[in-house]
Amino acid sequence: MTHIALVGSGKIGSTICELLLGSGDYDVTLLDTSEEDLARVADADRLSKQRLDVTDTRALGEGIGGHFAVLNAGPFYLTSTVAETAKARGVDSWACN
Numbered sequence: 001m002t003h004i005a006l007v008g009s010g011k012i013g014s015t016i017c018e019l020l021l022g023s024g025d026y027d028v029t030l031l032d033t034s035e036e037d038l039a040r041v042a043d044a045d046r047l048s049k050q051r052l053d054v055t056d057t058r059a060l061g062e063g064i065g066g067h068f069a070v071l072n073a074g075p076f077y078l079t080s081t082v083a084e085t086a087k088a089r090g091v092d093s094w095a096c097n
Contacts (some may be wrong), residue, residue, distance in 0.1 A: 002026050002068045004020060004026050004028050005069070006029065006070070006073060007064075007072045007082055008036070008073035009031075009037040009049075009077065010037055010074075013032070013041065014041045016071060016073055016096060021044050021047055026052065028046065028051070029039070029048050029050060029063070031040045031050050031052055031066040032049075033051065033052065033053055035037060038050075048061055053083070055081060057084075060085045064089055070086045070092070071093075071094050071096050072093065079095045082095070
């Protein structure tokens with residue numbers, strides 16, 4: 001099973017999450033600053049949710065550490081923060097925003 005961190009649980013992030021989980025090939029850790037947005041995503045096997053301030057690079061680094069990759073479905077202004085944090089943690093990153 002491949003472990004993927006997914007930043008952003010809005011419309012794009014929740015759709016990506018459904019597709020990844022539906023494939024049966026991924027464990028997904030969904031990361032968002034909004035508890036409300038996280039709650040909108042249905043609980044599922046192989047899904048964990050974590051509320052954290054994704055602008056806090058220390059917290060973000062801890063959230064994505066140990067994952068194969070991080071997908072950024074958050075706002076465009078987070079692209080650099082997520083990519084730089086992922087690089088520092090040795091995690092591949094892709095932007096989906």
